[in-house]
Structure formats: structure tokens, C-alpha cells
Amino acid sequence: MSTPTGFDELIHPATRLSVVSLLAATEWADFAFIRDSLSLSxxxxxxxxxxLEEAEYLEIRKEGGGRKRRTKVRLTDRxxxxxxxxxxxxxxxxxxAGPVTTATATATASAPQQQQPSKAGR
Incomplete structure (x- = not known):
């Protein structure tokens, strides 16, 4: 099976996909907002x-100084x-994959699995 055009291995891991998805919905986001929204350290x-910044997918901006320093993040056009x-x-x-109905999913999940003949019986 071939990978569809546009599939991005860099974005695909769940944490990065979550970050990029969150940023896609806004212009700029505070580091703390992203961290707390995604329950990350x-x-x-x-x-x-x-x-993501190394790939030029994000722009990171530091604002303020001392205890008031804030980090803001946004998606670049890229x-x-x-x-x-x-x-x-x-x-x-x-x-x-085509449409998956509840009946199809239930039938697949409850279908008996075929057992392989044991080597002991040979």
C-alpha cells in the first residue's frame, strides 16, 4: 500500500500532531496554554x-523578561x-477502508478466530 500524497512523517506522531492541530485553530498560542491543553511537561x-521549529513549521517568539517572560508559538505558512x-x-x-458500520465492527470483533493445528498433534 502506498502512502498518500501529503502524509507527513514529522507531524504524524501523536504529540506533534496534537500540537500542530491545536495551533492550526489559532494565530498565536502561549507555551503554557499548549502545555496545559495537551497535558505535557x-x-x-x-x-x-x-x-517542529527546525522544520520551519513553527515560529517561536519570546516576549518580556524576568518572571514575566512568555513564550508564544504559531504555525508558519509552511x-x-x-x-x-x-x-x-x-x-x-x-x-x-470504506464505510464501517456498527454491525460490521461488531461482527468482526466477535468472529471466532481460526486456530492453527498444534505441532504436538503431528
């Missing part, structure tokens, strides 16, 4: 932001384009 969020392409690729993957 400062260090875990910093690592993900650094990775990051927004990558996110939109990734979402479209994920939709394409899901659509390939």
Missing part, C-alpha cells in the same frame, strides 16, 4: 516545539500547509 513540549496536507492524507487512508 515543559521539557516534553519544548522538545516537540524545537523539532507548517499550516504541511498540516492540511497531512489531514487530507489521513482522510484518504480512512476513506480507502
Amino acid at each position: 515543559d521539557s516534553a513540549l519544548s522538545k516537540q516545539l524545537h523539532t 507548517g499550516r500547509t504541511a498540516f492540511e496536507g497531512h489531514v487530507a492524507a489521513l482522510r484518504a487512508i480512512v476513506e480507502r
Whole structure:
């Protein structure tokens, strides 16, 4: 199976996808807001932001000084384009599976599994 156009390995890990998704809904977001919204530690969020910034998907701005210093983050145009392409690729993957109904999912989950013959009986 081929990977759809737009699928972005950098954005795909759940934490980075969550960060980018949150930022896609706003112009700028405070570091603390992102951290608290995603229940991440400062260090875990910093690592993900650094990775995305290196790819030029994010812009990070430090404002103020001393105890009033704030870190603000936004998606760049490149990051927004990558996110939109990734979402479209994920939709394409899901659509390939076709419709899944509750009846289909239940039947699949409750179907008996075929057992392999044991080697002891040979």
C-alpha cells in the first residue's frame, strides 16, 4: 500500500500532531496554554516545539523578561500547509477502508478466530 500524497512523517506522531492541530485553530498560542491543553511537561513540549521549529513549521517568539517572560508559538505558512496536507492524507487512508458500520465492527470483533493445528498433534 502506498502512502498518500501529503502524509507527513514529522507531524504524524501523536504529540506533534496534537500540537500542530491545536495551533492550526489559532494565530498565536502561549507555551503554557499548549502545555496545559495537551497535558505535557515543559521539557516534553519544548522538545516537540524545537523539532517542529527546525522544520520551519513553527515560529517561536519570546516576549518580556524576568518572571514575566512568555513564550508564544504559531504555525508558519509552511507548517499550516504541511498540516492540511497531512489531514487530507489521513482522510484518504480512512476513506480507502470504506464505510464501517456498527454491525460490521461488531461482527468482526466477535468472529471466532481460526486456530492453527498444534505441532504436538503431528
